[in-house]
Amino acid sequence: MTGQDYALIAGLVVILLLGIVALVAGVRKSRRAQLPPEQRSPFPGGAGAETGERDQPPLTDPAGGAGAGAGAGTGAGVSAPTLERPEAAGTRFQRLKARLSRSGALGNRLLAILSRGDLREEDWEEIEETLLMADLGLGPTTELMDHLRTQAKVLGTSDPAAIQGVLRAELLRLVDPSMDRALKIEHVVGDDGEKHPASILVVGVNGAGKTTTVGKIARVLVAEGHDVVLGAADTFRAAAVQQLSTWGERVGVPVVKSDKEGADPASVAFEAVRQGAADGADVVLVDTAGRLQNKAHLMDELGKIKRVMSRKAPVREVLLVLDATTGQNGMRQAQVFSEAVDVTGIVLTKLDGSAKGGIVVAVQRELGVPVKFVGLGEGADDLAPFDAEGFVDAILAG
Numbered sequence: 001m002t003g004q005d006y007a008l009i010a011g012l013v014v015i016l017l018l019g020i021v022a023l024v025a026g027v028r029k030s031r032r033a034q035l036p037p038e039q040r041s042p043f044p045g046g047a048g049a050e051t052g053e054r055d056q057p058p059l060t061d062p063a064g065g066a067g068a069g070a071g072a073g074t075g076a077g078v079s080a081p082t083l084e085r086p087e088a089a090g091t092r093f094q095r096l097k098a099r100l101s102r103s104g105a106l107g108n109r110l111l112a113i114l115s116r117g118d119l120r121e122e123d124w125e126e127i128e129e130t131l132l133m134a135d136l137g138l139g140p141t142t143e144l145m146d147h148l149r150t151q152a153k154v155l156g157t158s159d160p161a162a163i164q165g166v167l168r169a170e171l172l173r174l175v176d177p178s179m180d181r182a183l184k185i186e187h188v189v190g191d192d193g194e195k196h197p198a199s200i201l202v203v204g205v206n207g208a209g210k211t212t213t214v215g216k217i218a219r220v221l222v223a224e225g226h227d228v229v230l231g232a233a234d235t236f237r238a239a240a241v242q243q244l245s246t247w248g249e250r251v252g253v254p255v256v257k258s259d260k261e262g263a264d265p266a267s268v269a270f271e272a273v274r275q276g277a278a279d280g281a282d283v284v285l286v287d288t289a290g291r292l293q294n295k296a297h298l299m300d301e302l303g304k305i306k307r308v309m310s311r312k313a314p315v316r317e318v319l320l321v322l323d324a325t326t327g328q329n330g331m332r333q334a335q336v337f338s339e340a341v342d343v344t345g346i347v348l349t350k351l352d353g354s355a356k357g358g359i360v361v362a363v364q365r366e367l368g369v370p371v372k373f374v375g376l377g378e379g380a381d382d383l384a385p386f387d388a389e390g391f392v393d394a395i396l397a398g
């Protein structure tokens, strides 16, 4: 070959390389175009001025990392699905709060009683009964009734609007707007002195809505511009793993799971944390199997999952998912779960269509930890950060 031939081949190689680079850049750009826009985040470290544009998790299985038979991936195959753009956290409560009022037996009944004007003993008893039926709990109900009666003596009960104002203020005080409800998602510094993703463990009884909640919280975080990894540690129910994979796929979030049914959930949880750190994710959310609080070995298993997840860095949050319709039974669950794994926040699901909003107060009192999210429907974005004022206004709206 002549020198000219070599020059021609070199030129062709350069053109080919440039073509490949342009193609890869084009694919990445079009993928980013499918992703949610940056939003102002209500969470610490959320998307904002500092975070800038960043790559999202890959759509196909990231390589390796299959300790304990666990692997990560969305199962999306070769063709990249169009990613959904989840609703930002800030607008959700406003959109969904009508569902609380619609279920509003509480507001309607209270307003009907108060509007009678001069309240008699049987009216007071009816108010008390209404609050108890809304699962406010005995202690908070007694407190509220005492304040209400005292104020009624001062203000007189011929002005229903004044008493309603007192009722609103008292309910708000009980719901406690001062509680810190932000999800703790700042990075944690591990024993190795390195920054690790915030890991969040999600627990609760069967059917409370854990898997759905993990998927929904992932969407909230993605909408806020965070990189998330999910851990499918509900290895007991094969459908739960598939369910979580679908949640992940829809927003381009990798899901760490095991190929083996009945695999050790602690191993899957550990692998999720490891994968999250390797990917440089912000948050790792781990789903667990539903368990009855009276099954001691299953409660011990939760403790083990948390310990194993904490090997490199402490678990940031343990969220207890409670079905709001289970009423006082939920309180017992809350106590036992809290003893097993130190619950740091509560997610109340199925508050849509339930007149049991008082459980917010009861469960916060019982555990001393805040309700952080409320589930208000089966739609993918029907989970909202809890807003104390909005909540009280909605349940009183009737």
Ligand SMILES: Nc1nc2c(ncn2[C@@H]2O[C@H](COP(=O)(O)OP(=O)(O)OP(=O)(O)O)[C@@H](O)[C@H]2O)c(=O)[nH]1
Pocket (backbone or CB within 6 Å): 204, 205, 206, 207, 208, 209, 210, 211, 212, 213, 234, 237, 240, 288, 289, 290, 291, 348, 349, 350, 351, 352, 374, 375, 376, 377, 378, 382
């Ligand atoms: N209406 C309504 N339904 C909900 C809400 N949250 C969850 N659900 C429904 O509750 C059902 C159970 O949800 P899952 O997420 O599968 O419950 P789980 O706790 O993971 O179940 P196990 O793994 O069996 O313990 C599903 O049909 C969900 O759609 C909510 O806020 N409102």
